Amino acid sequence: MRPVSIAWFDRLYWFGFAAACVNFVVNIGNITSKVGNEPGATAAGIAGGLFGFGLVMALWTLLWFFTSRKANNITRWLYTVIVWVVVLFTLVGLFVALEEVGMVAAVLDVLRFGSWAAGSVLLFFPDSRAYFSAGGTVDEDVFK
8 A cells, every 4th residue: 555645645646647738739720830830730739749749748648657555765756856857848848838829738747847846745755755765655654
């Protein structure tokens, strides 16, 4: 059985994942409008955007898997550092990007990275630290 903070980390991760997917669907029009009016370029823009999005989300899910399911301490730190660097850059670029991508995309980005940042904080709660130090197995005392 996993600690409560890890269960909440999972929920927040998947909420952020869903926000990222919705954000991609909402912004697919921006991707196609930036590649031009040529039919081949539009298809290539959509295919490239879909491939890039899928690759990035697969890597995030791999980090989540090794952090949450395998209790790997290295991926816990890697996930946390990457999330907070991205949060920092998102906050810095939010006002610049607001004009370009729109309010809906900006709100979805804040929800996504906010949930992932909150989840990364949960990875350092006492019950989570016991979970990681035990390599994914915990005593029932952790839940008391």
